[in-house]
Each structure stands twice: as structure tokens, then as C-alpha cells.
Amino acid sequence: MKKLKRVLAVLLTAIMTLAMATTAFAAENQGSLKVTVNQGNTLNGQTIKVYKLFDLTVSGSHYAYTVNEQYKAMIATALGQPGTATNEELYQAISNLKGEAIQKFADDFTTAALNDQVAETQASGKLGDVTEHTFNNLDFGYYLVYQTGTKEIQSSLVSVNKLEGAEVKLKGQAPSIEKTADKETVEIGEVVTYTITGVIPDTTGYEQYAYKIHDTLTDGLDFVKDANGTVVDAPNNYLVSVQIGETPATEQKAQLSGNGNRTMLLDLSQWIRDNQGSKGQTFTVKYYAKVNSAAVVETKNSAKLEYGNDPHNTTMTTPSEAKTPTYPVQIHKFARGEEQGYLAGATFRLYKTEQDAKDNTNAIAVTGSVGSYTVAEDQKNTKTYDMVSVGNAVTEGINLKLNGLKAGDYWLVETEAPDGYNGITAPIKITIAKSADGDVNNWTISKDSENVSDKIIKIENTTGTILPGTGGMGTILFTVVGIALVLIVAASFVISRRKRA
Known part of the structure; x- marks a missing residue:
């Protein structure tokens, strides 16, 4: 019994030693392969497949490649070699490939593998929003790396021949x-x-x-x-x-x-x-x-x-x-000395050229209610052009608004001032500009070439006494009264001198 136990112990030790040696040998002949996406892309929704075309054994600085029988026929076809080609012939054929020829071989093999639905050596599975994936515990060998679902097949070739592994940068681009x-x-x-x-x-x-x-x-x-x-x-x-x-x-x-x-x-x-x-x-x-x-x-x-x-x-x-942004013209109409107030009843029209503004023709047609308007969708058949300010805020700081304009130059004309106020006689030039940085919210607006930081066009009306005009009593009455007063004073002076005489 003691002898049997000794024999079993020796056998167990031998088995464990052999297992450890096998594990160490396996680890020494395996590496990793990191696959990195090309710039500007992700692997989101993609699957990475690898095909081991050749087995590889390494001894110091010596490398021995043996074709993978699973893929031998497709390798030969992609290389233009006969099916009877030997391992050495296939290895030499790949070694002689340069430039575009090596890429063509990789893509031709991938096409054949996909058409014949030949299984890959390993696959990543569908990836998330990542830029790289690593295959671990790959046996040393010569591998083809294929990214599924790309715009076109552009496979990569890489040799895994050391413990610290290899890296390949993908060439394909995902559809977009x-x-x-x-x-x-x-x-x-x-x-x-x-x-x-x-x-x-x-x-x-x-x-x-x-x-x-x-x-x-x-x-x-x-x-x-x-x-x-x-x-x-x-x-x-x-x-x-x-x-x-x-x-x-x-x-x-x-x-x-x-x-x-x-x-x-x-x-x-x-x-x-x-x-x-x-x-x-x-x-x-x-x-x-x-x-x-x-x-x-x-x-x-x-x-x-x-x-x-x-x-x-x-x-x-x-x-x-x-x-495709569209912009508003926002107006604050107020009376002089009442900058915080809102003056109602001012009527405006907007034109696309200065000449139209001067001629009062081709005004932009609008729709909406008093204080708030939009550019009419049908410019040919809409006949409303007037925009009227209100006595309260449509939105903060604004009592007249027109929405729906593209960037460019416009001319605003006050066609009728509120009762008791003097109107603005000259057209006001308004320029709307899109932001150069692409941010639609950074647009600018200017009034007569001066930038308006808060994007609200401020327009002031004045009021005053009634001035005289032609066709009535006007200055004639004042002239007659003045002459009469002069005559009275002169007559009084003459009478006074006579009395003293």
C-alpha cells in the first residue's frame, strides 16, 4: 500500500509538472491584438473579426509560418495560386506582395470568406461607442482583421508574434x-x-x-x-x-x-x-x-x-x-423722455431696397395682429404691409416685432406717426448678419451701420407746439398787430411834444 501511494504521488507530481509546463508553453506562444479605429470614427455598432491565415512558431529570432488548412483554398485563390500550392509557395507569394497588391490580397480573401460564409477565428461581437478593442490569448500567427459594416472592404494584416501583442489601425469607415x-x-x-x-x-x-x-x-x-x-x-x-x-x-x-x-x-x-x-x-x-x-x-x-x-x-x-435660421426685427417705439415706456400707434413698413423705401413700393407683405407680425408666406397675394406698434410690451423691451427674415439689408420706414408726435422721415437701414462661427444664436443686427447689442431697434418720437403754416392768418395777424402798436406809440409821442410846446 505504501508503495502504491508513493507511485500515485510521483504520478500526480509529474502530471502537475506537465500541466504547468503546458500552461507556460501556451502562454509563451500567445499574445494580444489591439484594434484601433481610424480618426473621426467609432466602432459603435460594428463587429471586428479576425482570421488566422498562418500559424507561427517563434524560436529566438527565427519564425516559421504554416498555412492554416481551414483557409488554405481561399488564400491560394486570393493570391492567384493553384489549389495545390505548398505552404512554402503561399508564404513566398505573400512575402513578395507590395503596396496595393497586399491590400488587394487582404480584400479578396475577405470577400471570399464572406461569400462562402467561412467562420472567423475570433469575433468581438457587436461593440458599443468605443474607439478600440483588444483580442487576448491569441495564438501566435499571421492574422487578417476585418471590420464589418464599413463603406467598403478594407481589411488589415498583422503578425501576432510576441507576448506584449500587436496593434492594427483600421482602414474602413462606418456608413454615415x-x-x-x-x-x-x-x-x-x-x-x-x-x-x-x-x-x-x-x-x-x-x-x-x-x-x-x-x-x-x-x-x-x-x-x-x-x-x-x-x-x-x-x-x-x-x-x-x-x-x-x-x-x-x-x-x-x-x-x-x-x-x-x-x-x-x-x-x-x-x-x-x-x-x-x-x-x-x-x-x-x-x-x-x-x-x-x-x-x-x-x-x-x-x-x-x-x-x-x-x-x-x-x-x-x-x-x-x-x-437654416430665420431672424426677427424687434422694435422699441417710445416718446422722448419716456425711454421705459411704449408708444402706440406708430405705423411702419419694411423694404428690401433703399429705393423701394423712398418710392414706397414693393414693401414686404406681413400677417399677424397689432404689435406682432410675421413675413407672409404668400408675398404675391397678401396685401397687408403696415405694422403698428402697441402701448405695451409684446416681449420684454419690445412693442413691435416682425419674424421670419433672412440675413441681409432692409430699410424701415415710419409711414405714420402717432397723433401728436413727429414721425421719422428718413428710412432706417437695418442689417441682419449670420454668425461666422456657425452658432445660430450669435447673429447680429445693426441700425444705420451701428451694432445693436441687445438686438432691439430703438426708435424715438418727439412732440412739441404747433408751428405756423401757409394759407391761414399765420404771421399776417402778428404783422398787422405789430404795425398798429408802432403807430399808437408814434402818435402818443407826437401828442406829448405838442402839449409841452
Whole structure:
């Protein structure tokens, strides 16, 4: 029994020693691989896959590569080698690749692997909003790194051959869109042309692929059918223009929904699949919106992209905003000496040119009530041009407001002063300027070329005694009375001298 126990103890010690040696050997032949996203991108919603193309053994400064039998056929095809190529031939073929040729090999292998649905060596799973991911405990080897869901296949090759691991910076870019407008600032009633720009992504190997554009307008904008502002009559069949590069544009059907039909869904999933011959090329989507009376300075809208090869687990991009601000003219009308008060009954008109202001023609048509107005959406058929101040504050410091102007020069004319007050005879030049820094709230306004820091145009009226005019008694009465007084004084002087004589 004692001998048996000794034998078992020796065996157990040997097994433990062997296990420790195996663990140490395994650790010495494994490393890590850190994958870092390229500048300006994230890995949000992406999956990183790695394929071990060659096994690797390291002895000092000596390296021995052995092709991975799982991928041998695809490696040979991507290299233009026969299926009977030996390990040494495949290794030498890769060693001889330079520049674009090595990138082509990586992309061709990836395409083949995706089309044949060959399993990867390891995968990260769908990542969150991160910029890097590390694969740990990778066996030494020559690896291909592929980022799924990119605009085009751009795989990377890297050798994991040391304990401290390796690092690769991804080349691919995740799908994204950019929204722009054809106007920097807008006036109520104008039509804005919006353009969404994207790149047709590579869907190689995907049985399904979702590519949907979601666009949301603010309350100050309405979708319209064309540049003439034609009202949308079929929200479920809203046609937009889609164009690849310089090729002729085609129409795609979008759906409008939500409050005032201001939300658009454009599903281009099938269109993307049908145009894989143009993958990697830029495409544009064009459509129109009209500025309505609810527009404010921060009038803007945004579009975001939903994409992914799993329709039930897609990624949504950060919204791309197109800002088209519209501005107000805010007036404080008051009487001299009453700067804190509000003078009612002053009538104004606004013009786009100084000559129109002098000629009293082509005034800007307005709608609204006394004290608060907006630029009329229909400038041709609206006949109201007068704006009248009120005796109280419409908002703090303002008793007359006109909303809905784009940046530019305007001329304000007081066409009628309140009873008992003298009016302003010369047109007042008002200049509205958009901020150069892109902040829509940093706009400026000036009065006769002087900046108005609080954005409130202050206009003072004066009052005084009635001055004489022509056609009445006027100065004639005063002249007659004056002459009579002179004659009386002269006659009195003569009589007095006679008495003394």
C-alpha cells in the first residue's frame, strides 16, 4: 500500500509538472491584438473579426509560418495560386506582395470568406461607442482583421508574434450621411432644397442589409414636392431624387408621418443591394421643404442613418443637422423722455431696397395682429404691409416685432406717426448678419451701420407746439398787430411834444 501511494504521488507530481509546463508553453506562444479605429470614427455598432491565415512558431529570432488548412483554398485563390500550392509557395507569394497588391490580397480573401460564409477565428461581437478593442490569448500567427459594416472592404494584416501583442489601425469607415441646405438663412415662404450625401456600402456576404434614412423637420418647416413649394398630397408616396455620381437621377418613394407629416423615412435597403456595382461611390438624395410662419432663429432639421446586416439589431448614426435660421426685427417705439415706456400707434413698413423705401413700393407683405407680425408666406397675394406698434410690451423691451427674415439689408420706414408726435422721415437701414462661427444664436443686427447689442431697434418720437403754416392768418395777424402798436406809440409821442410846446 505504501508503495502504491508513493507511485500515485510521483504520478500526480509529474502530471502537475506537465500541466504547468503546458500552461507556460501556451502562454509563451500567445499574445494580444489591439484594434484601433481610424480618426473621426467609432466602432459603435460594428463587429471586428479576425482570421488566422498562418500559424507561427517563434524560436529566438527565427519564425516559421504554416498555412492554416481551414483557409488554405481561399488564400491560394486570393493570391492567384493553384489549389495545390505548398505552404512554402503561399508564404513566398505573400512575402513578395507590395503596396496595393497586399491590400488587394487582404480584400479578396475577405470577400471570399464572406461569400462562402467561412467562420472567423475570433469575433468581438457587436461593440458599443468605443474607439478600440483588444483580442487576448491569441495564438501566435499571421492574422487578417476585418471590420464589418464599413463603406467598403478594407481589411488589415498583422503578425501576432510576441507576448506584449500587436496593434492594427483600421482602414474602413462606418456608413454615415451628411445633410446640407442650399440656403444659409431663410425667409418665411421660401423653399429650401436639402441634400443628403452618402457612400454606397459594401454588402458582400450579407443575406440582408438595412439602410434607412430618417429625417425630422422642425415645426417651422413643411415637406413640399418641388422647388415651387407644391403641397404634398400623398404622404405615403413622397418622391425624392436619388443620384449616383453624375449618372441620371431616379425617384425613390419615402413615407411621411408624425406631427404635420414632418418625419420622413426613406428605406434604401433594396436600392443599396441593387447598386452594389457602384459600391464605394458617392450618392445624393434631394428633396424640398418650405419655411412656414412657425419658423424661429433655430430653425433646423436633422437626418440620421439606420444600417446593419441584421434588420433586428441595427445601428443608428449621430444626426446630421442642417441649420437654416430665420431672424426677427424687434422694435422699441417710445416718446422722448419716456425711454421705459411704449408708444402706440406708430405705423411702419419694411423694404428690401433703399429705393423701394423712398418710392414706397414693393414693401414686404406681413400677417399677424397689432404689435406682432410675421413675413407672409404668400408675398404675391397678401396685401397687408403696415405694422403698428402697441402701448405695451409684446416681449420684454419690445412693442413691435416682425419674424421670419433672412440675413441681409432692409430699410424701415415710419409711414405714420402717432397723433401728436413727429414721425421719422428718413428710412432706417437695418442689417441682419449670420454668425461666422456657425452658432445660430450669435447673429447680429445693426441700425444705420451701428451694432445693436441687445438686438432691439430703438426708435424715438418727439412732440412739441404747433408751428405756423401757409394759407391761414399765420404771421399776417402778428404783422398787422405789430404795425398798429408802432403807430399808437408814434402818435402818443407826437401828442406829448405838442402839449409841452
